[in-house]
Amino acid sequence: MITRESCVAQDRDDPLGFARDRFELPPSTIYLDGNSLGALPRSVRGRMDAAVTTEWGRDLVGSWNTAGWYDAPGRVGAKLAPLLGAGAHEVTITDSISVNLFKLLVAAARLRPGRTEILAEAGNFPSDNHIVESAARMLGLAARFVPASEIADAVTEDTAVATLSHVNYRSALMQDMEAVTAAIHAKGALALWDLAHSSGAVVLDLARSGADLAVGCGYKYLNGGPGAPSHVFVAERHQAAFDQPLTGWFGHADPFRFGDGFARADGIRAVLCSTPPILSLLAFEAALDAFHGIDMRDLAAKGRALCGLFIALVDERLARFGVSLASPRDGTVRGSHVSLRHPEAFGIVRALIRRGIIGDFRSPDAMRFGFAPLYLGFADVFDAVAAIEDVIRHRAWRDLAPIEAGAVT
Numbered sequence: 001m002i003t004r005e006s007c008v009a010q011d012r013d014d015p016l017g018f019a020r021d022r023f024e025l026p027p028s029t030i031y032l033d034g035n036s037l038g039a040l041p042r043s044v045r046g047r048m049d050a051a052v053t054t055e056w057g058r059d060l061v062g063s064w065n066t067a068g069w070y071d072a073p074g075r076v077g078a079k080l081a082p083l084l085g086a087g088a089h090e091v092t093i094t095d096s097i098s099v100n101l102f103k104l105l106v107a108a109a110r111l112r113p114g115r116t117e118i119l120a121e122a123g124n125f126p127s128d129n130h131i132v133e134s135a136a137r138m139l140g141l142a143a144r145f146v147p148a149s150e151i152a153d154a155v156t157e158d159t160a161v162a163t164l165s166h167v168n169y170r171s172a173l174m175q176d177m178e179a180v181t182a183a184i185h186a187k188g189a190l191a192l193w194d195l196a197h198s199s200g201a202v203v204l205d206l207a208r209s210g211a212d213l214a215v216g217c218g219y220k221y222l223n224g225g226p227g228a229p230s231h232v233f234v235a236e237r238h239q240a241a242f243d244q245p246l247t248g249w250f251g252h253a254d255p256f257r258f259g260d261g262f263a264r265a266d267g268i269r270a271v272l273c274s275t276p277p278i279l280s281l282l283a284f285e286a287a288l289d290a291f292h293g294i295d296m297r298d299l300a301a302k303g304r305a306l307c308g309l310f311i312a313l314v315d316e317r318l319a320r321f322g323v324s325l326a327s328p329r330d331g332t333v334r335g336s337h338v339s340l341r342h343p344e345a346f347g348i349v350r351a352l353i354r355r356g357i358i359g360d361f362r363s364p365d366a367m368r369f370g371f372a373p374l375y376l377g378f379a380d381v382f383d384a385v386a387a388i389e390d391v392i393r394h395r396a397w398r399d400l401a402p403i404e405a406g407a408v409t
């Protein structure tokens with residue numbers, strides 16, 4: 001039987017335990033939703049204050065030059081790049097995942113003219129596949145969907161680009177990026193990865209994996225704040241011919257000449273379209289300080305250990321109540337969250353939130369718990385499972401008022 005004492009001892013020996021102090025977390029809360037909205041890094045508040053008070057409030061428009069606002073997308077991309085295993089000049093920060101996915105799909109199709117389809121992951125985050133369908137329709141290509149495990153076999157010489165998540169948002173199943181990319185390349189297609197549930201949570205080596213293009217999320221494990229802009233990776237070898245469809249002035253080679261005709265910027269800047277959301281970008285830049293000095297291999301190992309402990313406790317204490325595991329048991333093919341199934345999942349998640357245990361619900365019957373290694377400990381995991389057991393044992397959701405339709409779950 002796993003005891004709370006053994007979990008406390010694990011926290012005492014945790015080489016990453018110090019990182020929790022890099023975050024502001026509310027008391028009496030166990031935050032298991034960093035895979036949806038990461039916690040607030042302490043480094044952000046002061047940076048926001050300076051950005052608002054001095055840069056915006058006092059220096060006004062001059063801050064585009066004096067405070068480095070203009071260069072922020074590339075500068076922050078370079079700061080993030082080591083966490084992705086990418087070159088500093090291969091990453092930028094801009095727009096949202098869905099918007100960037102659209103840009104990259106069209107750019108990929110333009111890099112593979114004459115090919116007739118986009119291959120995509122069935123069961124991927126719905127927004128991704130809505131974008132795939134629309135981009136395919138616009139380009140006159142077919143959109144074909146197969147499960148992630150079948151992408152490598154399904155890709156053909158008609159495929160322009162294959163796109164899938166590295167870590168599935170629901171199950172947390174993690175793909176072998178290197179092997180899948182190699183299979184995609186064997187047919188001459190491009191590999192476009194969604195890193196939403198990977199960046200800041202697992203070890204990524206985009207260079208070694210051979211990825212062509214990738215998008216990722218700023219507001220989940222990277223803790224960039226609500227609506228933080230997304231990141232985009234374009235491998236250096238594709239940058240010279242990279243041609244994305246949203247040809248706004250921030251992707252222009254010389255935007256302040258205000259000339260007619262579009263001339264694409266060199267390098268990763270060609271991914272940009274519009275004026276960046278500077279406050280969000282600066283918050284994200286500061287948030288990345290929380291990763292300073294952290295080896296991603298240690299971080300991922302802690303994530304696996306936290307999830308592994310959670311699963312062991314679920315087996316021990318929750319299986320008898322009809323809770324089943326909807327994520328891989330094998331930590332080497334799992335991201336940093338765990339999904340459970342139960343017919344009352346919605347009510348359980350709501351009752352847990354009332355007790356300060358914050359996870360999320362994914363329709364129809366999944367409870368999703370994220371284990372952000374920088375600010376969670378092993379005793380947190382123990383306490384969370386004890387709370388889930390108590391909620392189910394007492395059917396605590398029956399005491400809750402009905403929720404309004406349309407709420408964020």
Ligand SMILES: Cc1ncc(COP(=O)(O)O)c(C=O)c1O
Nearest residue numbers: 096097098099125127169194196
């Ligand atoms: C896997 C995945 N892809 C895409 C998105 C959509 O991101 P955005 O709102 O930035 O378009 C999400 C959002 O949670 C996601 O989890």
